[in-house]
Amino acid sequence: MTKAILRRLVEDAITAPSVHNVQPARWRIEDNSLLLAEDLSRRLAVGDPTGNDAAISLGAAAEALRIAASREGWHVVEERRGLPDLGAGLRAIARYRFDRGADVDPLAGWLGKRASWRGNFLVPTEADRAAVQQFAGADATIVTAPDALALLGREFDAASYGFMRDGAFRGELLGWMRLRRRHPCWARDGLNAEAMALSPVEAIGANLVLGPLFSPLDRLRVAPALLAEGAKVAAAAAVILFHRPVVEAPFESGRHFLRLWLGIERAGMGAAVLAALADDPRAASHVASTHGIAAGQRLVSAFRVGRRSGPGFARARLPIDAVLF
Numbered sequence: 001m002t003k004a005i006l007r008r009l010v011e012d013a014i015t016a017p018s019v020h021n022v023q024p025a026r027w028r029i030e031d032n033s034l035l036l037a038e039d040l041s042r043r044l045a046v047g048d049p050t051g052n053d054a055a056i057s058l059g060a061a062a063e064a065l066r067i068a069a070s071r072e073g074w075h076v077v078e079e080r081r082g083l084p085d086l087g088a089g090l091r092a093i094a095r096y097r098f099d100r101g102a103d104v105d106p107l108a109g110w111l112g113k114r115a116s117w118r119g120n121f122l123v124p125t126e127a128d129r130a131a132v133q134q135f136a137g138a139d140a141t142i143v144t145a146p147d148a149l150a151l152l153g154r155e156f157d158a159a160s161y162g163f164m165r166d167g168a169f170r171g172e173l174l175g176w177m178r179l180r181r182r183h184p185c186w187a188r189d190g191l192n193a194e195a196m197a198l199s200p201v202e203a204i205g206a207n208l209v210l211g212p213l214f215s216p217l218d219r220l221r222v223a224p225a226l227l228a229e230g231a232k233v234a235a236a237a238a239v240i241l242f243h244r245p246v247v248e249a250p251f252e253s254g255r256h257f258l259r260l261w262l263g264i265e266r267a268g269m270g271a272a273v274l275a276a277l278a279d280d281p282r283a284a285s286h287v288a289s290t291h292g293i294a295a296g297q298r299l300v301s302a303f304r305v306g307r308r309s310g311p312g313f314a315r316a317r318l319p320i321d322a323v324l325f
């Protein structure tokens with residue numbers, strides 16, 4: 001295993017999704033191994049106080065590494081014990097060693113193509129709804145009925161708005177938004193206007209609605225309508241409710257989260273994450289009971305799924321030297 005290959009694998013791991021695109025994964029290239037660490041300065045103090053979303057993001061990065069390594073015939077062996085104390089705002093998560101003889105993961109071809117699709121989807125056909133059924137399984141519940149999607153859309157908007165009413169949450173979110181192309185981090189991290197499917201005018205509006213105008217618009221009760229995305233949920237081919245065993249660590253759930261998302265891409269569809277449905281305890285418990293999710297399962301996240309209505313866009317990511325330590 002050469003350093004050049006290890007570096008290439010880190011480049012693939014960078015494509016993994018992360019909450020608000022904070023990219024918490026840091027990597028150390030060692031002799032024949034990679035050390036994964038969490039950059040604690042990337043934690044969302046308000047939006048993710050327990051580190052649940054950071055752990056899902058790190059699990060997704062670890063799975064991206066595993067899938068990328070398989071493409072070159074390498075098995076990844078994960079070690080979670082005997083890790084160094086890194087100090088300086090870094091927490092060691094795992095060390096990865098490599099053995100020869102892996103088969104190429106069937107999802108490998110989609111690693112570099114996966115991206116959040118926050119725009120509208122094409123009007124779904126019966127064939128689209130049928131195609132999404134392939135994802136039904138022990139950890140994925142598929143919702144395609146129009147009235148059930150409309151209800152999920154309303155629940156999503158209510159849950160999202162509950163978070164948005166917290167000024168600290170909005171401030172943190174705005175801090176990760178890159179609303180103008182000249183923002184120095186537009187192409188590096190966070191959520192840029194293009195990724196959020198906002199036109200330049202809509203981006204200015206978002207800045208005002210989430211910033212200085214929020215309180216008056218909230219008092220006038222017009223803010224919910226301005227932030228609503230429920231119509232996009234109602235118009236999707238499906239919502240996939242992603243749930244994993246309650247006892248499973250979020251890091252492990254993050255691996256499965258990425259695999260499900262790559263599978264959606266392989267089916268020729270796009271997806272946007274609807275995390276508020278899982279993060280708001282009332283919404284999560286109502287969604288779980290409405291859709292018959294077993295008591296031993298935790299709703300980890302949800303995806304709005306459909307056929308993309310336009311071309312892709314450049315991925316915003318830190319350059320590799322910024323994630324190596």
Ligand SMILES: Cc1cc2nc3c(=O)[nH]c(=O)nc-3n(C[C@H](O)[C@H](O)[C@H](O)COP(=O)(O)O)c2cc1C
Binds near residue numbers: 057195
């Ligand atoms: C734990 C987690 C939670 C996320 N929550 C949301 C969300 O609530 N809304 C959303 O639009 N995207 C959400 N995402 C998607 C990320 O914002 C996205 O992966 C990131 O911006 C990188 O962009 P990409 O998916 O196009 O590579 C989430 C991703 C993760 C891993």
